[in-house]
Structures are given as structure tokens and as C-alpha cells.
Amino acid sequence: MRPAFLTVAIVALGAVTLYWSVGRENDVHYVTQKVTRGPIVRAVTTSGTVNPVITVQVGTYVSGVIQARYCDYNTQVHKGQICAKIDPRPYQVIVDQGKANLAVARAQLIKDQANLVYAKLAYGRNQRLVSMKAVSADTLDSSKNAYDQAQAQIGLDEATIALQEAQLHAAQINLGYTDIISPVDGTVVSRSVEMGQTVAASFQTPTLFLVATDLTTMQVDTNVSESDIGAIKRGNKASFTVESFPTRPFKGEVVEVRQSPQTIQNVVTYDVVINAPNQDFALKPGMTATTRIIVDERADVLRAPDQALRYTPASLGGPSNVAVSPEGSAAAKVWILRDGIPSAVVIVRGLDDDSFTEIVKGDLQAGDEIIVGEEVRTRRSSS
Structure with a gap:
């Protein structure tokens, strides 16, 4: 019974297959788009961070306790303006000690100058007395030695005064560093200090404030991969958006x-810097920017959709659509629909922006229906 059943099933399956193969026909429907004229823009898309063009770190050279703070976030500061003050009393004590030491050194110089005058007189007197044999030669030698020592002492005193003046100047400089001042005109974008806080500048200068010099012009630091960096040059136009303004494109230019x-x-990536105007202060430091850098563009050129260059009729078994033009350069074969029949056309390609390809040469014109795909529809035969 089982062999007979299998035989009947096979015969039935063959009859159904024959029915569908004979009674139905395949109808190919071509999907087309028009050849158009328009711009082609090749761009590199990447992400980056919005930053001020110049940001100055304001730190401290001396250690101590913050006695007062005069600047906060978004404070407009001018060059030389005091933003904070460190307790100056320890440094004032050092300045006072330096002044006292300098006064002592100057007084010692006056004293030794008077001693020099006496030593000179004694030496001159003994010279005259030796000639009259009133004193011994040893007395003359002793007065000569005292006179020479007095002269040397004057030089030592002058050097000591110079040393004390230098130490006093250094102490005055450190006292001046207790005033934390802004070195530039700008806006405080970051503050990391509070009153009463102790700052230590022993090993590394701590950053107390960040001051952006000009927020009306910002820059976007983008990371471009090594595969795209070769196409980017200084002066390339760019546009970018930030999450706060997703529908507003900001314009810029590659400056570095x-x-x-x-x-x-x-x-491996490389930093590409884009300058952008920010007159309305819409861009804030630290924003994430999605950037589009234009590396090449064509205006009002004949173009075809990229899908057309990847299409090959199924009846041809899907061979490559790359051909060789008469000029010997790489060319592409596309298919256009003329009177309902696909016809191959060899074109020379130009710029490609991943959506459209420029047609440099080829028997095409705007309005031609170019095939981008096909659909196979099965219909019942009328016979």
C-alpha cells in the first residue's frame, strides 16, 4: 500500500507543477527613476565637541586659603580684574622680614664705610711714621691689612644688600600672586574654588577659573578617521547641528x-577644527556636534541615482556593470527604459555623493527613465 501511495503523490505533485508552469507566465516590471540635473555634494560626516576658540586657565602660583572670591560662572571679566584673593598675611610677613633684613644690610654698609675711612687714615699715618723710624714695619703691615679688609668688607656689604633686595622683590612678587587676576578679557565658563578653600601649588598649579576670551566665535573639534582625512583641506565649508537645535544647521569653515x-x-583619527560664528550665543561650550564637512561639490550637473549603477537585468545573470569606455577610463553601464525595453548605456562617472553620481559622458539626458530595479510578477495565461 505504501509504494502505491507514494506513486500517486508524486504524480499529483507533477501535475500541479505542470499546471502552474504552463498556465502562468512571468511579467517583469521595471522600477525606474528619472535622470535629473542638480547639485552633487561629497561630504564627510563625523562628530565633535563645541569649544571656545581660546580658553585660558587661571591658576595660582602660591598656596594658601581663599579669602575672597569675586568672579562666578558667566562673569564678564576684564584683563587685570581680581577674581579671587588668597590670604596675604603669611606673605606679608615675609615681605616685612625682607625689608628689615635690607635695612640691616644698608646700616652695616654705613658702619663699614666709616671703618674704611679710619683704616685708610691709620695706614697713611703709619706710612709717614715708618719713614721717620717712629714705628716698626710690622705696625705698617698691620694697618695695611686692616685697610684692605675694610675695602673688602664694603664689597661684601654691597653684595649682601643686592641679595636682600632680590629676596625682598621675590617676596613682594609672591605677595602679589595672592591676587588671582584674569589675564584676558572674556567670560568665566568654569569655576572650581570657594571661599575658605585651601589651594596648594607645591607640585602642580591648580586651575581655579576657566576664562573664554570670546564666545561670539566658537570652534568644533571633530575626530576624522584616517580613511577620510586625506580629502579634508583648510577652507572646506562645513555645517553641523547640536542636540539643543536639531533642525538648525550652523555654518562653519575648516581652519586647521x-x-x-x-x-x-x-x-586612528585626526582633529579637524571648524570655526563657527555664535553671535546669538546659542552654542555652549561642551555641546556635541554632528558635523558635515564638504570636501567636493558640483552645481547643476547631469546625475543618476546610485541604485542605477548597481542594477543589472536578472536575465543577464547579474554580471558586473563595470565597463571600459573608449577613452580607456573606468566607466559604468546603466540601463534605461526606451519603449518598454531596457537598453544598456555606457557612461563616464564623475563625483559621487552616495546618493547621486555625476554623469560626465554618456548617451543620457535629463528626463530619461533609468532602471534602478525590477519586480517579477506572475500572471495567469489566457490560453
Whole structure:
């Protein structure tokens, strides 16, 4: 019974297959788009961070307790303006000690100058007495030695005064450093100090304030991969958006392509700096920017969609659509629909922006229906 059943099933399956193959026909429907004229823009898309063009770190050279703070976030400061003050009393004591030591050194100089005058007179007197044999030669030698020592002491006193003046000047400088001042005109964008806080400048200068010199012009520091960096040049136009204004494109320009590579997880990138105006202060430091850098563009050129360059009729078994033009350069074969029949056309490609490809040469014109795909529809035969 089982062999007979299998035989009947096979015969039935063959009959159904024959019915569908004979009674139905395949109808190919071509999906087309028009060849158009328009711009082609090749761009590199990357992400970056919005930063002020120049940010100055305001720190402290001396250690101590913050006695007063005069600047806060968003404070507009001017060059030389005091932003904070360290308790100056320990440094004032050192200045006072330096002044006292300098006064002692100057007084010692006056004393030794008077001693020099006496030693000179004694030496001259003994010279005359020796000639009259009133004193011994040893007395003359002793007065000569005292006179020479008095002269040397004057030089030592003058050097001591110079040393005390230098130490006093250093103490006055340190006292001046207790005033934390802004070195530039700008806006305070960061503050990391409070009144009563102790700051230590023993090994590394602590940063107390960050001052941005001009927030009306910002820059975007982007990370461009090594595969795209070769196409980017100074002066390239760019646009970017930030999450706060997703529908507002900001315009900018590449002002610097830095040579220093950054390697993160074996991925090499380069920092590309884009300047952008910020007259309305919409851009804030630290914002994440999605950036589009234009590396090449064409205006009002004949163009075809990229899907057309990847299409090959299924009836041809899907061979490559790359051909060789008469000029010997790499060219592409596309298919256009003329009177319902696909016809191959060899074109010379130009700029490609991943959506459209420029047609430099080829028997195409705007409005031609170019095939980008096909659909196979099965219909019942009328016979």
C-alpha cells in the first residue's frame, strides 16, 4: 500500500507543477527613476565637541586659603580684574622680614664705610711714621691689612644688600600672586574654588577659573578617521547641528587640520577644527556636534541615482556593470527604459555623493527613465 501511495503523490505533485508552469507566465516590471540635473555634494560626516576658540586657565602660583572670591560662572571679566584673593598675611610677613633684613644690610654698609675711612687714615699715618723710624714695619703691615679688609668688607656689604633686595622683590612678587587676576578679557565658563578653600601649588598649579576670551566665535573639534582625512583641506565649508537645535544647521569653515594622530581602540583619527560664528550665543561650550564637512561639490550637473549603477537585468545573470569606455577610463553601464525595453548605456562617472553620481559622458539626458530595479510578477495565461 505504501509504494502505491507514494506513486500517486508524486504524480499529483507533477501535475500541479505542470499546471502552474504552463498556465502562468512571468511579467517583469521595471522600477525606474528619472535622470535629473542638480547639485552633487561629497561630504564627510563625523562628530565633535563645541569649544571656545581660546580658553585660558587661571591658576595660582602660591598656596594658601581663599579669602575672597569675586568672579562666578558667566562673569564678564576684564584683563587685570581680581577674581579671587588668597590670604596675604603669611606673605606679608615675609615681605616685612625682607625689608628689615635690607635695612640691616644698608646700616652695616654705613658702619663699614666709616671703618674704611679710619683704616685708610691709620695706614697713611703709619706710612709717614715708618719713614721717620717712629714705628716698626710690622705696625705698617698691620694697618695695611686692616685697610684692605675694610675695602673688602664694603664689597661684601654691597653684595649682601643686592641679595636682600632680590629676596625682598621675590617676596613682594609672591605677595602679589595672592591676587588671582584674569589675564584676558572674556567670560568665566568654569569655576572650581570657594571661599575658605585651601589651594596648594607645591607640585602642580591648580586651575581655579576657566576664562573664554570670546564666545561670539566658537570652534568644533571633530575626530576624522584616517580613511577620510586625506580629502579634508583648510577652507572646506562645513555645517553641523547640536542636540539643543536639531533642525538648525550652523555654518562653519575648516581652519586647521592637525597632524597629531589620536589612537583609540586601534582606530586612528585626526582633529579637524571648524570655526563657527555664535553671535546669538546659542552654542555652549561642551555641546556635541554632528558635523558635515564638504570636501567636493558640483552645481547643476547631469546625475543618476546610485541604485542605477548597481542594477543589472536578472536575465543577464547579474554580471558586473563595470565597463571600459573608449577613452580607456573606468566607466559604468546603466540601463534605461526606451519603449518598454531596457537598453544598456555606457557612461563616464564623475563625483559621487552616495546618493547621486555625476554623469560626465554618456548617451543620457535629463528626463530619461533609468532602471534602478525590477519586480517579477506572475500572471495567469489566457490560453
